[in-house]
Amino acid sequence: MAVSSPIGFDVDRLRARVLATYERVAHEPGGDFHFHRGADYAVNWLRYDAAEIALLPQVATDRFAGVGNPLRIGPLLPGEAVLDHACGGGMDLLLAARRIGARGRAIGVDMTPAMRDVAARAARQAGLASIVDIRAGVFEELPVDDASVDVVLSNGVVNLSPDKTQVFREIHRVLRPGGRLYLADVVVQRELKEDVRNNPELWAACIGGALPEPEFAVLALSAGLREPAIVERFDCFRGTTAEAKVSRDLRVHAINFFARKPARSS
Numbered sequence: 269m270a271v272s273s274p275i276g277f278d279v280d281r282l283r284a285r286v287l288a289t290y291e292r293v294a295h296e297p298g299g300d301f302h303f304h305r306g307a308d309y310a311v312n313w314l315r316y317d318a319a320e321i322a323l324l325p326q327v328a329t330d331r332f333a334g335v336g337n338p339l340r341i342g343p344l345l346p347g348e349a350v351l352d353h354a355c356g357g358g359m360d361l362l363l364a365a366r367r368i369g370a371r372g373r374a375i376g377v378d379m380t381p382a383m384r385d386v387a388a389r390a391a392r393q394a395g396l397a398s399i400v401d402i403r404a405g406v407f408e409e410l411p412v413d414d415a416s417v418d419v420v421l422s423n424g425v426v427n428l429s430p431d432k433t434q435v436f437r438e439i440h441r442v443l444r445p446g447g448r449l450y451l452a453d454v455v456v457q458r459e460l461k462e463d464v465r466n467n468p469e470l471w472a473a474c475i476g477g478a479l480p481e482p483e484f485a486v487l488a489l490s491a492g493l494r495e496p497a498i499v500e501r502f503d504c505f506r507g508t509t510a511e512a513k514v515s516r517d518l519r520v521h522a523i524n525f526f527a528r529k530p531a532r533s534s
Contacts, residue, residue, distance in 0.1 A: 331357030336452025358387030
């Protein structure tokens, strides 16, 4: 199962490229990138609710660069604790915060300083700062207590990790018994060739580290999660320069994926 980077892969170079890419998105959301961004993309391509998006600060929606719509996977209940796993500018995080309400807790973790600044500013502008907590960190080592959140949201970021097994272990660790994973991520039809996997630009564009669909279930089950299921698909790269750099038979697209941490035995 190809869940980590190729032998000899320069992880530090990858992380530096990913960090630089999303710092630039934070500063120049209208710039030239290999992937789509923004509110119109979210509504028209990923089936976000236009009325909900309109209520959010533009500073967050302009910088949205997700690949699917994890908020469509299942409910977020009043009073729940939600972790947005690599929250970026905070659009999914703020939508979640509105759903869980004043008794809830919405934690956003991101490694990109400029994105964390944007997410914190957006939370203040939205009047949600009292329940939104932005933290510095990476998804292989989340700055979150064991068994402390009801839902982990993740949108287009597992592919960016060179150690996907560890990412799923961390998701399992932070979820409470019975907690849910609502994940959207990029997938490919078959294994990528080494030249694509070793291309930091394509990793930063969410393609170089993408896995075939079935491997998400394998990763989830290996980490101790249960009920893995693909519930929706999205053609998120149509018309992008990233799509043009890989062969068409890879069928690069995104999925919405659900899994659950087992409840404790009675």
